[in-house]
Amino acid sequence: MDFKVPFGRQNETNALVASALADKEQQYFCPLCNETLTLKDGKIKAKHFAHKRGECTYDLIIHALAEQVIIENSNIIVEDSVINYVNPLKEAMINNRRADAVVDSVEYGNLIIEITVTNPLTDQKLKDYDNLNVLEIDLRSLEKNLSIETLTDQVLSNPNNRTFYPKEQFVSKSKPDNIAYALIAGVVAIAMLLIKNILFPSKSKKRY
C-alpha cells in the first residue's frame, strides 16, 4: 500500500508544507499523528512524504486539516453570503453525534459544520441533529496534489461544494439586495430621463 502524506508539518516553523515544496534538509512530521515523515524524492515517482505506520490515511489527514482550517478562521462562504463565526469547536458532541465542528455564527446561531472526505452526511445524522443548522462541505472531488492554500480555499470559500440544512432556513443575503438595487437604479434612470425631457425638451422636432 503506497500511502502518500499530502502535507508535512515543518519542525521549526510548524508550517504545513506540501510534499512538492518540501526541503530535504528539513524535518517534517505527520500533521495527524506527529510521526516523523521521510521525504522521498524519486526519479520516477513525484516527490512525496512517506509514512511508516499505516494508521493515518490521506483522507483522515485531509479531514483533520479541514477541521483545523475551520477552527483557525472566522468566516465562511455559503452560496452568495459570508457567515461570520466565533468560538469554533472541533469534534463536539451534539445530540449524541460527533460533529466535525460547531461554530457560533452571527447570522444563524449555532452552526454545525460537517466535512465530507469519504462518507457523505447521512439522513440519519441530519435527523439526529434535529432542526439545527448544518453546513456540509464536500471535499470528495479535491485533486490529490493540492497545496495548503487550495485546501483552505476549498474549505472556506468554494460556494459550490457545500449544502446548508435545513435548506429553507438559509437566507440568501446579497441576491435580493442586488435585485432591489437593479430595480432602484432602473427607476432612477427612467425618472432622470423624464425630468431631463421636461426641463430640456428636445428642440430637434421644431426644425421641421
Ligand SMILES: [Zn+2]
Ligand atoms: Zn500520521
